[in-house]
Ligand SMILES: Cc1cc2nc3c(=O)[nH]c(=O)nc-3n(C[C@H](O)[C@H](O)[C@H](O)COP(=O)(O)OP(=O)(O)OC[C@H]3O[C@@H](n4cnc5c(N)ncnc54)[C@H](O)[C@@H]3O)c2cc1C
């Protein structure tokens with residue numbers, strides 16, 4: 001059984017992002033594997049098959065791939081083509097679906113829940129639609145039985161149990177369990193790995209038409225708050241004053 | 253421009269953001285058609301008219317009883333193709349997002365996800381959406397039709413319902429086709445107010461366990477004692493939340509230390525929320541936490557460290573021990589609210 005996990009390279013979650021001349025800048029904060037995707041890698045590795053990790057991006061994305069290799073994935077593929085540089089989520093889904101098809105014989109394709117840069121959270125569902133596979137998203141636990149699979153999904157209203165047949169697309173949420181750390185041996189192996197690069201010709205697809213554009217990037221309006229510290233002689237007095245302030249906001 | 257709004261619901265109960273989305277569509281000056289899929293959902297059509305829909309397209313089909321995204325997309329995409337609205341809006345729930353995404357694939361168009369502002373440029377919607385967890389804002393457009401947009405909850409005002417208001421109701425047959433998943437059931441619902449819809453959130457962080465005055469029962473390990481202390485602390489938070497009809501939130505540190513389930517986590521890798529009032533107790537204000545709650549209207553921080561970064565975001569702050577302030581605040585709010 002072949003398993004694929006899709007990972008994205010993103011600026012660290014602690015990075016301070018600023019729009020400079022319409023371009024996002026994160027200073028010298030590192031690029032890391034998307035934190036959600038570590039959960040996806042963890043789930044993929046637990047399925048007991050050969051795991052291929054795929055990332056679409058530029059050369060930098062090799063670092064995310066190496067992280068996944070160091071965690072234990074067997075192979076890595078970088079999907080990269082100038083024509084894919086600024087594709088929208090539909091384009092990303094089509095390219096990732098093509099890579100999954102080219103790998104061949106894939107039964108399970110794992111995704112993170114959301115990328116912390118683009119924040120769309122729809123690439124897994126869209127990739128599933130392109131492939132014609134069920135989308136088992138927000139998955140917290142997975143039980144495979146032959147060609148059928150049962151998952152528990154974390155949805156707004158609580159837990160939902162869903163069954164389907166493989167092949168299927170999964171997106172993994174934090175309730176699945178904490179991702180493992182890369183092992184020392186894994187890191188050594190990953191540092192030497194040759195990572196093949198697949199362009200559009202390798203994928204056998206035309207450049208996906210990107211219909212979504214994001215022509216303008218701005219810093220959020222500065223929040224004009226200076227905190228008013230509530231003081232008093234006793235907790236009761238402080239609470240009384242604070243309660244008055246809250247009531248005066250007329251939001252309750 | 254002909255505008256369709258998808259009404260998201262869970263087992264026939266509409267999420268409030270669905271009505272807000274009707275309001276958002278109306279603010280663009282267009283007539284609104286609400287589209288409702290499900291089983292036995294006539295009551296939603298009535299509500300949609302009352303919240304401002306001019307038309308309702310309703311597909312009642314037993315295969316649509318549980319929300320299954322493939323089934324819903326199979327039903328919705330052909331309806332949209334036939335009616336050809338220029339704009340198709342969804343509320344940004346996990347269902348709305350994914351359904352929008354699949355319909356976009358079917359119709360060869362794009363989605364602008366989790367939008368917080370919209371303006372018209374001719375027939376094109378220029379939408380603003382937060383990226384990098386709201387650290388930046390992006391203006392974005394969709395150059396294909398329909399323009400699909402998911403609208404963030406609690407940003408656009410919910411229209412006043414006009415009882416008795418009605419419009420044209422069209423019932424349609426849909427072919428759900430091959431939907432590859434089966435919903436086997438639902439776990440116990442967690443109850444309480446959901447974070448996404450909450451007007452008020454009371455949150456706790458690692459500081460919730462920091463009450464040396466409590467003596468844990470004999471025989472507990474250090475970890476168990478910490479969780480036990482945290483539970484006493486979260487009980488104070490839950491009491492305050494009860495008085496304010498609020499949802500309970502938490503920092504990741506509190507979740508990771510097993511004080512409270514992950515479903516309560518607020519932040520970049522938890523829930524992004526925008527209540528009217530957010531009370532942060534014993535939360536330092538790490539950038540990943542701020543990303544999840546910075547759009548709250550009024551932020552109150554209670555923390556014993558005067559230098560905690562959370563105070564930079566807050567309108568009101570109390571430098572003190574949450575175990576003293578929170579119960580006192582519960583009493584004070586109870587009195588003010590006449591409860
Ligand atoms: C700053 C910025 C703004 C953008 N704005 C938009 C926009 O408004 N609309 C739009 O359509 N596109 C936008 N894009 C492009 C979009 O980010 C990419 O198409 C991306 O690959 C998918 O969207 P996402 O990052 O939101 O991923 P999500 O849909 O949030 O990702 C979910 C999961 O899909 C997988 N995944 C996503 N991208 C990749 C990848 N490149 N390689 C491997 N796996 C992946 C990961 O497992 C990830 O956890 C933007 C990109 C950036 C950097």
Ligand SMILES: Cc1cc2nc3c(=O)[nH]c(=O)nc-3n(C[C@H](O)[C@H](O)[C@H](O)COP(=O)(O)OP(=O)(O)OC[C@H]3O[C@@H](n4cnc5c(N)ncnc54)[C@H](O)[C@@H]3O)c2cc1C
Nearest residue numbers: 457458459462503504505519520521522534536541556574
């Ligand atoms: C990839 C990534 C994603 C993350 N995502 C999230 C996320 O989604 N949400 C999130 O919250 N964090 C997230 N974090 C973690 C974040 O960086 C912080 O570690 C976390 O928010 C800290 O939680 P805290 O404020 O409860 O704990 P601490 O930082 O330990 O702060 C505890 C605070 O409590 C105060 N305190 C202690 N005792 C008392 C008392 N008795 N009374 C009053 N105050 C007291 C202290 O002064 C301190 O300020 C993420 C981190 C990473 C790396």
